[in-house]
Amino acid sequence: MSRNFFITTMGCQMNEYDSDFLAQSLIHYGLSPVDDPKIADVILINTCTVRAKPEQKAFSQLGRMSAIKRKKPGTILGVVGCLAQQHGADLIKRFPELDLVLGPRQLCRIEEFMGRIDGNREQVVATDLEFIQYRPISCRNYFTGKVKGYVSIMEGCNNFCSYCVVPFVRGREVSRDPREVLSEAENLVLQGVKELTLLGQNVNSYQWEKAGNWNFSFLIREVAKLDGLLRLRFTTSHPKDLSDELIQCFSELSTLCPHIHLPFQAGSNSVLRRMRRGYTRERYLELIEKLRTVSPDIAITSDVMVGFPGESQDDFEMTLDLIRRVQFDALFSFKYSDRRGTFAEKMDGKVNEADKASRLSALQALQKQVTLKKNKALEGHQFKVLVEGPSKKGGQLTGRIETNKIVNFIADNKNIGNLVEVTVTQAFLNSLRGRLAVE
Numbered sequence: 001m002s003r004n005f006f007i008t009t010m011g012c013q014m015n016e017y018d019s020d021f022l023a024q025s026l027i028h029y030g031l032s033p034v035d036d037p038k039i040a041d042v043i044l045i046n047t048c049t050v051r052a053k054p055e056q057k058a059f060s061q062l063g064r065m066s067a068i069k070r071k072k073p074g075t076i077l078g079v080v081g082c083l084a085q086q087h088g089a090d091l092i093k094r095f096p097e098l099d100l101v102l103g104p105r106q107l108c109r110i111e112e113f114m115g116r117i118d119g120n121r122e123q124v125v126a127t128d129l130e131f132i133q134y135r136p137i138s139c140r141n142y143f144t145g146k147v148k149g150y151v152s153i154m155e156g157c158n159n160f161c162s163y164c165v166v167p168f169v170r171g172r173e174v175s176r177d178p179r180e181v182l183s184e185a186e187n188l189v190l191q192g193v194k195e196l197t198l199l200g201q202n203v204n205s206y207q208w209e210k211a212g213n214w215n216f217s218f219l220i221r222e223v224a225k226l227d228g229l230l231r232l233r234f235t236t237s238h239p240k241d242l243s244d245e246l247i248q249c250f251s252e253l254s255t256l257c258p259h260i261h262l263p264f265q266a267g268s269n270s271v272l273r274r275m276r277r278g279y280t281r282e283r284y285l286e287l288i289e290k291l292r293t294v295s296p297d298i299a300i301t302s303d304v305m306v307g308f309p310g311e312s313q314d315d316f317e318m319t320l321d322l323i324r325r326v327q328f329d330a331l332f333s334f335k336y337s338d339r340r341g342t343f344a345e346k347m348d349g350k351v352n353e354a355d356k357a358s359r360l361s362a363l364q365a366l367q368k369q370v371t372l373k374k375n376k377a378l379e380g381h382q383f384k385v386l387v388e389g390p391s392k393k394g395g396q397l398t399g400r401i402e403t404n405k406i407v408n409f410i411a412d413n414k415n416i417g418n419l420v421e422v423t424v425t426q427a428f429l430n431s432l433r434g435r436l437a438v439e
Contacts, residue, residue: 004032006040008065010058011048013235014199015081017150018107019046022080024137025110037068042076042114044100047083049165052337058083066097076117078102085169086340089125103127104170105155108134129171131155135180138187147388147417149193151185152176153219154200159238161265162276162343163308163336166201175206178214178222185223194417195231195386198223203234204241217245224255230419231386231402235261240278242287250295258295259329259404262287263303267322268315271308274347281322288326299329299403306363307336307356310349316359323366329374329403331367335360368429375405375427382437383407385422387415406431 005026009019022044023033037043043065047058062079069075078100079091085103092098099117102110106126113124143149156171157164185196198220200206206216216234224232232255237246239262249256262284266272269280291298304323306316323331335356338345383401391398391408397415398408399422408431409422421437 002032003030003041004034004039005042005044006034006037007044007046008037008061009046010061011046011050011054011081013150013197014152014201015046015048017152017199018081018104020142020150021107021136022046022110024139024142025108026114027139027142028137029111029114037065038072040075042078043068044078044080047079047081049082049086049169049339051334051339055083062091062095062098066095069097076100076114080104080107082165082169085127085129086165088127092123092125099123101125101127103129105129105131108132131171131174133177133180136184141191143188143191143193146191146193147386148195148197149188150197150199151181151188151223152199153181153203153216154206157201158205159202159240159278160276160343162274162347163305163339165339165342168341170201173202173205175208177210178208178219179211181219182222182226185229186226189226189228192417194229195233196223196229198232198234200234200236202236202238202241204237204243204246215243215245217243217249220246220249220256221253224253229255232256233259233404237262238278239264239284239287244290247287247290247294250291250298257402257404258298259301259402260291260298261301261303264322264326265303265305266308266311266315267319268311271311271315271319274310274344275308276343281318285322285325297403299405300326301330301332301404302326302328303332303334304363305334305336306359307351309336309344309347309351311336311351320363320366323363323370327370327374328367329405330371331363333360333363333367372427372429375429375432377427378405378424378432379427380424382421382423383434384419385409385434386419387411387417389416401432407434408432409434409436411436 007019009015045061048054069077076099080102084101091101154175156173157166158173160167208214264284385399385407387399396408397411422434423437424432424434426433
């Protein structure tokens with residue numbers, strides 16, 4: 001009898017990439033994917049712990065999946081990713097149903113660990129942070145029918161921002177061999193993927209010196225040459241490493257979409273210093289000016305945090321001022337939460353929850369006004385939309401314009417995977433509505 005697996009993914013695009021890697025590895029191992037954990041023989045939970053909320057969600061998911069295993073004891077249950085790395089063997093004490101605890105840098109050994117569990121029914125904990133150069137398993141036709149795909153170009157982070165757990169759960173920064181990156185990207189395009197996103201905790205610091213001096217700008221220019229690739233994106237960029245050379249790519253590479261996600265985190269220099277971000281508000285604003293000089297219509301999105309230890313009301317007002325100056329297309333905004341093992345966890349001057357909630361509400365209200373105004377300015381204009389598939393609401397297709405804004409419109413399914421001209425007829429906070437320019 002054939003066996004099957006279920007993977008649930010929590011968190012960022014990097015986790016989506018890791019889940020695709022795990023799925024292909026399990027298919028190679030002889031399992032088949034299913035959409036219902038209750039009928040799965042193997043259940044993997046791919047987790048995120050960058051903030052308190054996703055960590056709490058991961059624990060809740062672990063509880064639900066553990067209940068499924070108790071009803072079906074033969075199921076193999078595993079937790080992978082950042083939660084596994086951070087808590088290690090303690091997770092088995094809390095959830096004795098677990099068979100596998102797998103950190104991010106051990107994912108490439110999933111088939112080996114599955115063999116050990118199948119053969120000996122042992123509980124495996126693998127959280128070594130030593131980087132293992134790997135070649136992703138390529139399952140024929142796995143990406144067929146998918147319009148978008150991801151390629152990891154590096155792993156880990158060396159920045160040690162005072163609030164961030166990433167260096168502790170993802171390890172130190174290691175770049176992948178560019179030949180492997182290009183091979184993986186080409187494989188996706190050959191399977192029909194039209195849009196690629198290059199991934200890393202800090203893509204700007206990509207560096208490979210073993211076969212020529214490859215930096216990120218050089219790598220992105222090489223990926224952009226792939227035949228059949230319609231669009232190219234990347235994330236995430238760190239402001240302190242955003243070079244003029246990379247900025248110039250936005251004016252020179254037609255495949256590179258005019259959108260950048262550039263986290264600023266705070267608008268106050270004193271807060272940025274305590275965060276150990278490595279740049280000032282003035283430098284950040286200078287980068288924004290450079291980006292808009294080479295690409296006037298570029299969409300800029302960002303991450304911002306409120307309530308960092310020691311943040312005063314004046315500090316917060318400077319964050320609001322930066323938002324007004326930049327006019328971001330969208331913001332991912334959060335309340336600061338202590339992350340175990342980080343420098344900020346031990347800092348004095350913690351902001352109370354009421355003030356954090358109040359500041360977050362004010363910030364989000366401001367950004368909603370900015371986002372809606374920018375979206376409304378697109379009404380009546382025509383854009384190329386890469387059609388991704390049916391919209392969640394049904395009866396429509398959905399896709400994105402180059403600046404990464406979602407557009408929903410009525411069209412035939414034959415358009416999925418194609419670039420079509422769409423006129424924006426109505427703008428909302430989180431999406432646009434449009435109609436085909438040529439019916």
